[in-house]
Amino acid sequence: MVQVTTDIPVVPPAQRGYWSGVLSRLRRDPVAMICAVILAALVLSAVFAPWLGLADPYQGSMIARLSAPGTPGHLLGTDEQGRDMLSRLIYGGRLTLFIGLMPVVLAFFIGGTLGIIAGYVGGITNTIIMRVVDVFFAFPSVLLAIAISGALGAGVLNSLVSLTIVFIPPVTRVAEAVTSGVRSLDYIDAARASGANALTVIRVHVIGNVLSPIFVYATSLTSVCMILAAGLSFLGIGVRPPEPEWGLMLNTLRSAIYVNPWLAALPGVMIFATSLCLNLLSDGLRSAMNVRD
Amino acid sequence: MSATDQPLLSVRDLKKHFPIKGGILGRTQAMVQAVDGVSFDVRAGETLGIVGESGCGKSTTAKLLIGLVDRDEGDIELGGKSLGRDISLRALRRDIQMVFQDSYASLNPRMTILDSIAFGARVQGLDDPVGRARRLMARVGLDPDRFAGRYPHELSGGQRQRINIARALVMSPKVVVLDEAVSALDKSVEAQVLNLLSDLRAEFGLTYIFISHDLNVVRYISDRILVMYLGEVVELAPVDMIWAEQAHPYTRSLFSAMPSMDPDNRTQKPPLTGDPPNPIDPPPGCRFHTRCAFAADVCKARHPVLGPMVQGSPHWVACHLHDPASGHPRAGQGVPA
Numbered sequence: 001m002v003q004v005t006t007d008i009p010v011v012p013p014a015q016r017g018y019w020s021g022v023l024s025r026l027r028r029d030p031v032a033m034i035c036a037v038i039l040a041a042l043v044l045s046a047v048f049a050p051w052l053g054l055a056d057p058y059q060g061s062m063i064a065r066l067s068a069p070g071t072p073g074h075l076l077g078t079d080e081q082g083r084d085m086l087s088r089l090i091y092g093g094r095l096t097l098f099i100g101l102m103p104v105v106l107a108f109f110i111g112g113t114l115g116i117i118a119g120y121v122g123g124i125t126n127t128i129i130m131r132v133v134d135v136f137f138a139f140p141s142v143l144l145a146i147a148i149s150g151a152l153g154a155g156v157l158n159s160l161v162s163l164t165i166v167f168i169p170p171v172t173r174v175a176e177a178v179t180s181g182v183r184s185l186d187y188i189d190a191a192r193a194s195g196a197n198a199l200t201v202i203r204v205h206v207i208g209n210v211l212s213p214i215f216v217y218a219t220s221l222t223s224v225c226m227i228l229a230a231g232l233s234f235l236g237i238g239v240r241p242p243e244p245e246w247g248l249m250l251n252t253l254r255s256a257i258y259v260n261p262w263l264a265a266l267p268g269v270m271i272f273a274t275s276l277c278l279n280l281l282s283d284g285l286r287s288a289m290n291v292r293d
Numbered sequence: 294m295s296a297t298d299q300p301l302l303s304v305r306d307l308k309k310h311f312p313i314k315g316g317i318l319g320r321t322q323a324m325v326q327a328v329d330g331v332s333f334d335v336r337a338g339e340t341l342g343i344v345g346e347s348g349c350g351k352s353t354t355a356k357l358l359i360g361l362v363d364r365d366e367g368d369i370e371l372g373g374k375s376l377g378r379d380i381s382l383r384a385l386r387r388d389i390q391m392v393f394q395d396s397y398a399s400l401n402p403r404m405t406i407l408d409s410i411a412f413g414a415r416v417q418g419l420d421d422p423v424g425r426a427r428r429l430m431a432r433v434g435l436d437p438d439r440f441a442g443r444y445p446h447e448l449s450g451g452q453r454q455r456i457n458i459a460r461a462l463v464m465s466p467k468v469v470v471l472d473e474a475v476s477a478l479d480k481s482v483e484a485q486v487l488n489l490l491s492d493l494r495a496e497f498g499l500t501y502i503f504i505s506h507d508l509n510v511v512r513y514i515s516d517r518i519l520v521m522y523l524g525e526v527v528e529l530a531p532v533d534m535i536w537a538e539q540a541h542p543y544t545r546s547l548f549s550a551m552p553s554m555d556p557d558n559r560t561q562k563p564p565l566t567g568d569p570p571n572p573i574d575p576p577p578g579c580r581f582h583t584r585c586a587f588a589a590d591v592c593k594a595r596h597p598v599l600g601p602m603v604q605g606s607p608h609w610v611a612c613h614l615h616d617p618a619s620g621h622p623r624a625g626q627g628v629p630a
Contacts, residue, residue: 186399187409190460193359194413195386204412208403 025288032284035277042274046093055084057091057244066260077263079249080256085263089270092244097274099156099238099245100226103163108218111168115175116210120183120202130176136169145228149237159229159238166228167221174217178210212289219282223275230271246271299373300334301500302358302389302468307331307367309353313573323573327353329524331367332599335468340494340501342515342532344508344547346569350524351504355472358502359389371467387417390461394473396453400445400460406430407441410460417464429459432496433489451482455489462497470502475510487514508551512536517607520544523572523580526599530608540602540610543581579613589613591620 026032045052055074061082069077069085076085118129136144148162182188183206191201230247232238239245241252249267257264308331310324328350335341343351356362358369360382369376369385376385390413393399400409407426414422427437433455445453454474461469471490475483491514494501505511511518511532518535520528520543528541539545546565567584570576576583582592591613599611613619 186393195383196416
C-alpha cells in the first residue's frame with residue numbers, strides 16, 4: 001500500500017464549539033457511554049432517593065437481621081440491624097458520592113488556580129507554590145488523609161476538608177506542568193506583544209489550552225477520592241453511624257462475611273463499580289478532548 | 294543625522310545579560326551576554342535586515358524591541374519618544390508588532406483564526422476588531438468567509454504565516470519585526486509570502502526589521518543589513534554596499550558560506566571553522582579575534598568600535614582593520630582579498 005497524504009484542509013462539519021465536538025466524540029465511545037449511563041443512574045437515584053418509595057434506611061428490625069438478598073420485601077436483603085440494604089445502598093450513594101466528588105471539584109478549582117499562577121508567572125512565585133506542594137507530596141495520600149482527618153476529628157465536613165487538602169497538590173502539579181509548557185509557546189508571546197495584561201492572556205489563551213488535561217486528571221482522581229473517603233469511614237474517622245455510607249457499611253458488615261458473604265460484598269461492589277466507571281469515563285474523556293484525532 | 298532624516302526607531306546601547314543560576318541556593322553563577330550594546334536606527338519605510346549565525350542575539354534583540362524580554366540597559370525610541378519615559382510598553386506594542394518563525398506555535402490552537410487576528414485589536418480597544426480582522430484576512434489572501442471559523446491545524450504552513458502577518462497588522466503598527474518569519478516555509482511559499490510582505494510594506498507604509506539567516510532572502514527584502522556576532526553589531530551597511538564589499542572579516546566568512554548558484558563554483562573548504570566562543574565568557578578585545586584570519590595583538594587587547602568606514606559613509610563596521618589609528622599592522626588597508 002502506498003501511503004498517500006493529502007494536504008486538503010479538513011473542513012469542519014459546521015461551526016461548532018469545542019465542547020460540542022468533545023461530546024459528539026464521547027458519544028461514539030461505547031465504553032464511556034455505558035459508564036456514563038451507570039454513573040448517571042447512581043447519581044440520579046441518590047439525589048431522588050426520598051421519592052423512590054424505598055424503605056426507611058434507618059428503620060431496623062431485630063427479626064429480619066442479615067437476611068439474604070432476594071428475601072421478599074428486601075430485594076438486596078438486610079444489614080446487621082435489619083435495615084433494608086437496597087434503601088441503604090441508594091441513600092448511601094448520597095454521602096459517598098458527595099464526599100467522593102466534592103473534594104476533587106474543590107481541588108480542581110484551588111489546585112488548578114495555584115498551578116496556572118505558578119506556571120504562568122514562574123520565578124519566585126512558582127518556587128514558593130511548588131515547594132509547599134512538594135511538602136505535601138512527601139506523604140502518601142492515604143496517610144495524609146488519615147492524619148488530617150484524625151486531627152480534625154470524624155464527620156462529613158472534616159472528611160471533605162482533609163480530602164480536599166490531599167488532592168490539591170497533585171492537581172497543582174499537573175496544572176503547573178501543563179501551564180509552563182503552554183507558557184513557552186509563541187502564541188502566548190504574541191498575545192503579550194499585543195499589549196494584553198497577564199490576566200487577559202491567562203483567561204483567553206492559557207485556560208482553554210490547559211483546562212482539558214487538568215480536567216481529565218481530576219476526573220481520574222475521583223475514583224481514588226471515593227475509595228479514600230470510603231476508607232476514612234471504614235476506619236471510623238469519616239462518616240459516623242448510623243448514616244448510610246458505602247465505606248462505613250463495608251466496615252459494619254465485615255463481621256457478616258461468614259454468615260452472608262453476598263451481603264457483605266454489596267457496598268464493596270458499589271464502590272468498585274463507581275470507581276471503575278469513573279476511571280473508564282475519564283479515559284474516554286481524555287481521548288474525546290484530543291482535538292487533532 | 295539631520296532633522297529631516299529623523300529615524301522612526303532608534304536603539305541605543307541595548308543590553309541583555311541572562312543570568313545562569315546554579316548551586317543549591319540558586320545563585321547567579323554566570324551571565325550570558327546575549328545582547329551587548331546593540332545600537333541602530335531604522336528610518337520610516339525602510340527594511341533593516343539582521344543576520345548572523347544562531348545564538349548571536351538576533352531573536353533576543355527582536356524580543357527586546359517589543360518588551361517580551363526586559364532590557365538590562367539601553368534606550369528604545371520610537372518616533373522620538375523613549376520607551377518607559379515618554380510612552381508605555383502597552384502603547385509601544387501598538388506600534389511595534391512581531392511575526393514569529395513557528396507559524397503553528399504562534400497561533401492559539403483552541404482559537405478560530407478570526408479571533409486570533411482580532412485579539413490584539415480587542416485588547417487595545419480599537420473599534421470594529423472583527424471587521425479589521427476580516428479585511429486583513431482578505432488582504433493577506435485568505436477568504437474570510439471560508440477561513441474565519443477555522444482552527445490553525447486546518448491550515449497549511451503558508452496559510453498560517455499569512456494569518457500571523459494579518460494578526461501583526463491588526464493594530465496598524467508602524468514597525469513589524471519579522472523574526473525568521475519565512476524561514477520555516479518551503480521555497481515557493483516563501484517567495485509568495487515575501488512578495489506579500491513587500492506589497493504590504495508599500496500599501497501600509499510599514500517599516501520592517503527582518504531577521505533571518507538566509508542572506509539571499511535578506512538581500513531581496515532589505516534596504517540595509519545589520520550583521521551581528523556574539524551579541525554585538527559588527528557591520529551595518531546598505532544592501533548594495535555590503536554585497537559589493539564585506540568590510541568585516543566575519544561578514545566576509547558569512548557571505549562566503551552562502552551556497553553558490555553555480556554548481557561548478559562550489560566552495561570546497563569551510564569559510565570559517567569552529568563554533569562561536571561561549572557568550573558566557575566572550576573573548577576580550579574584538580569578540581571575533583579567536584576565529585579571525587587577520588587577528589593581530591590589538592584585536593585581543595582592544596574592543597573595536599562601530600563606526601563609518603570612511604568619514605560620512607553609510608557603511609559602518611567594527612573592525613580595527615578599517616581604523617587607521619587602531620595600531621593594527623594592516624590598519625587602513627581593509628580586509629585583504
